[in-house]
Amino acid sequence: MSGTEKAKAHVEQAEGKAEEIVGRAVGNERMTAEGHADQFKGNARRAKEDVKDTFRKGR
Template sequence: MSGTEKTKAQVEQAKGKAKEAVGRAVGNERMTAEGHADQAKGNARQAKEDVKDGLRRH
């Protein structure tokens, strides 16, 4: 996984976790959902890069 994409994925996941936690703490369902969506985007980005890395090794 390239360093830049790996970092982007981790930042997106962390941002999503924080947003989800704040949303839950204040009772804001929309913010909680947005946080969950941000985490999913980060996970998808990481999975895409993992597939690319796997293809490069073969």
């Protein structure tokens, strides 16, 4: 996995989790949903990089 892509995925996941927690604490459903979406984007980025790594190793 590319180091920068891995870092981006981790940052997106962490920021999303923080935003979700803050949104729940203040009762802001939109912030909670946006945080959840950011976590999903981070997970998707990581999955994409994992697939790329799998194909690189298979060669």
